[in-house]
Amino acid sequence: MSIISKTIRILLGSFFLLVLVLILAQAMFLRPRIDLQLMVPEESFELPTSMTFFPDSTTEFVVTEKSGQVKRFTEDLKQSSALLLDLTDKIYSSGWEEGLLSLAFDPDYANNSFVYVFYSMDNPKRSQLSRFTVGSDNMVDRSSELALLEILKPSNGHNGGMLQFGTDGLLYVSVGDGYRGYLAQDLKDLKGSLLRLDVSNASETVPYKIPSDNPYANNSKGIQPEIFAWGFRNPLRFSIDELTGDIFVGDVGDKYKEEISHVKVGRNHGWPTLEGDECYPPETESCDKENTVLPIAAFRHIFIRSVIGGYVYRGEDIPWLQGQYVYGDRFRGLFYLDPTESDIQHFPQVLAYKPRIQHGNELGEVMFLSSLTEDAHGELYAISLGGAIYKIRQMSTRKELEGFLRALWDFR
Numbered sequence: 001m002s003i004i005s006k007t008i009r010i011l012l013g014s015f016f017l018l019v020l021v022l023i024l025a026q027a028m029f030l031r032p033r034i035d036l037q038l039m040v041p042e043e044s045f046e047l048p049t050s051m052t053f054f055p056d057s058t059t060e061f062v063v064t065e066k067s068g069q070v071k072r073f074t075e076d077l078k079q080s081s082a083l084l085l086d087l088t089d090k091i092y093s094s095g096w097e098e099g100l101l102s103l104a105f106d107p108d109y110a111n112n113s114f115v116y117v118f119y120s121m122d123n124p125k126r127s128q129l130s131r132f133t134v135g136s137d138n139m140v141d142r143s144s145e146l147a148l149l150e151i152l153k154p155s156n157g158h159n160g161g162m163l164q165f166g167t168d169g170l171l172y173v174s175v176g177d178g179y180r181g182y183l184a185q186d187l188k189d190l191k192g193s194l195l196r197l198d199v200s201n202a203s204e205t206v207p208y209k210i211p212s213d214n215p216y217a218n219n220s221k222g223i224q225p226e227i228f229a230w231g232f233r234n235p236l237r238f239s240i241d242e243l244t245g246d247i248f249v250g251d252v253g254d255k256y257k258e259e260i261s262h263v264k265v266g267r268n269h270g271w272p273t274l275e276g277d278e279c280y281p282p283e284t285e286s287c288d289k290e291n292t293v294l295p296i297a298a299f300r301h302i303f304i305r306s307v308i309g310g311y312v313y314r315g316e317d318i319p320w321l322q323g324q325y326v327y328g329d330r331f332r333g334l335f336y337l338d339p340t341e342s343d344i345q346h347f348p349q350v351l352a353y354k355p356r357i358q359h360g361n362e363l364g365e366v367m368f369l370s371s372l373t374e375d376a377h378g379e380l381y382a383i384s385l386g387g388a389i390y391k392i393r394q395m396s397t398r399k400e401l402e403g404f405l406r407a408l409w410d411f412r
Contacts, residue, residue: 033394033395034318034334034351034352034392034394034395035393035394035395036355036367036390036391036393037390037393038388038389038390039075039381039389039390039391040073040388040389042384042386042388043386043387043388044388044389045063045071045387046066046067046387047065047066047067047099047370047387048063048064048065048066048370048371048383048385048387049064049066049099049101049370049371050063050064050101050102050162050370050373051064051371051381051383051389052103052104052373053374053375053376054105054109055107055376057375057376058376058377059075060073060074060075061073061375062084063383064100064102064117065099065100066093066098067088067093067100068086068087068088068091068100068119069083069085069086069087069100070084070086070117071084072084072138082138084134084138084139084140085117085139085140085142087100087117087142090119090121091120092120092121092122093120095156095157096156097156097234098120098157098159099120100120101119101120101159102117102161102162102163103115103116103117103118103163104116104171106199107165113135114132115131115132115133116129116130116132116148116163116171116199117130117132117163118162118163118173120156120159124152125153125154125155125156126151126153127150127151127153127159127161127175128147128149128150129147129150129163129173130146130147131145131146131148132144132145146202146203146204146207147207148199148202148208149173149195149197149207149208149226151175151190153178153191154179154180154183155178155179155180157178157234158176158177158178158179158233158234159175159176159178159234160174160176160232160234160236161174161175162235162236162237164239164240165240166196166245166247167240168211168245169200170196170197170211171196172194172195172196172238172247173194173195173197174232174235174236175190175191175195175235176232176235176236177192177234177271178191181233181272182272184230184231184233185230185231185268185271185273187223187227187230188223189224190226192230192231192232192233193224193228193229193230193232194227194228194229194230194232194235194238194247194249195228196211196226196228197209197211198210198211210225210226214226215227215228215265215266216266228265228266229263229268229269230268230269231268231269231270231273231293232249232261232269233253233271234251235249235250235252235309236250236307236308236309237250237308237310237371239311239374241311241314242314243312243314244312246262246263247263248262248263248309248310248311248312248325248339249263250308250309250310251271251295251307252307253275254275255275256275256276256280256282256300256301257275257276257278257298257300258276258301258304258305258306258329260295260296260297260298260307260309260325260337261293261295261296262295262296263293264293267292267293268291268292268293269292269293269295270292273287273288273292274292274294276295276299277289277294277344278298294344296337296339296344296345297344297345297348298344298345299346299347299348300346303348304335304348305329305330305331306329306330307327307328307330308327308328308329308370308371309327310325310326310327310328310372311325311373311374311380312324312325312326312339313326313336313380315377315378315380316377316378317379317393318393318394320394321336323338323339323340324336324338325337325338325339326372326380326392327372328382330369330370331368331369332353332354333350333351333353333354333367334350334353334369334392335350335351336349336351337349352392354367355367367382367384367386367388368384368385369383369385370383370385371383379391379392379393
């Protein structure tokens with residue numbers, strides 16, 4: 001056999017081996033194709049920051065806009081752009097991470113009509129948590145505002161700002177480090193922490209109470225009793241699993257890693273001693289990992305550039321996804337992981353890689369993710385910074401190899 005023939009055989013063998021590897025990798029890397037069903041068209045909002053369903057609803061929801069408006073929608077769009085609240089004259093939204101950041105409905109909303117919002121203000125720079133009351137005309141009465149908590153900030157950024165009521169009926173609030181990493185380790189400061197408050201009987205004199213089982217509820221060392229857990233950089237999005245009560249935080253990283261943490265009450269989650277599961281900065285020879293809650297996932301920026309925390313999927317539409325934690329990357333789409341895995345996960349599993357925004361019957365630019373949310377049935381939705389809302393659903397066909405190759409090329 002000539003050298004040329006041998007070379008051709010080797011090249012062909014290598015080619016088919018590569019194809020086999022890619023097919024096997026695709027089988028492990030991808031699940032049945034996920035489709036993003038357009039629910040609310042692009043440019044329906046201006047820089048949406050969060051989407052929240054009304055209690056027990058799968059069709060009616062509100063969207064907060066960075067500028068300070070809250071808009072009310074139904075899935076059939078009969079109430080499209082109905083204004084629920086307008087705080088544009090009060091909110092500071094010039095900074096990229098400033099503005100109206102989130103909204104939560106009171107667990108007893110059907111009886112008290114209370115909503116809670118977290119927003120930025122200026123002069124001095126601060127974040128504010130307030131309660132409002134929705135009137136009979138389905139508009140918030142601005143005069144009903146009850147300021148519950150004010151947090152002074154050293155800069156315009158790393159606010160956190162997510163609100164969610166837990167299965168215990170208490171309000172959880174994520175607060176970023178304000179671009180001052182050391183504050184995430186200062187228990188006498190609220191920044192870089194997840195807070196837990198009892199707002200059930202809020203008043204001007206007692207805006208909230210400290211739950212008796214908060215880890216520092218009765219301390220005498222000056223530790224802020226609102227703190228439930230600490231050591232976070234910018235916990236932009238977190239969620240509470242309705243089935244288990246487990247809390248998962250997507251903590252936006254600095255130079256090297258993005259992380260997802262399973263929150264442990266009264267524990268330190270690392271920042272800025274660690275970024276992800278590694279000492280920070282990297283040249284640090286050693287750091288205290290034994291007394292730190294390590295993340296369940298830590299991704300280098302070659303994989304995930306800006307994590308958007310998500311939800312444990314409890315819906316029915318995508319059976320294989322049940323019990324999996326679905327999260328996002330602002331620039332690269334949707335991913336998932338097994339939250340019960342004992343080892344720290346370093347490689348993301350793709351759910352929808354760089355999904356493209358639908359304009360009429362055509363697909364346009366890549367969707368930039370703002371946040372994720374769930375409805376009363378546990379189905380998940382994605383909100384784009386461009387102002388569209390998509391429902392995450394399963395398609396009957398498997399994703400083509402082209403999608404895997406595109407992801408592989410981007411991760412090169």
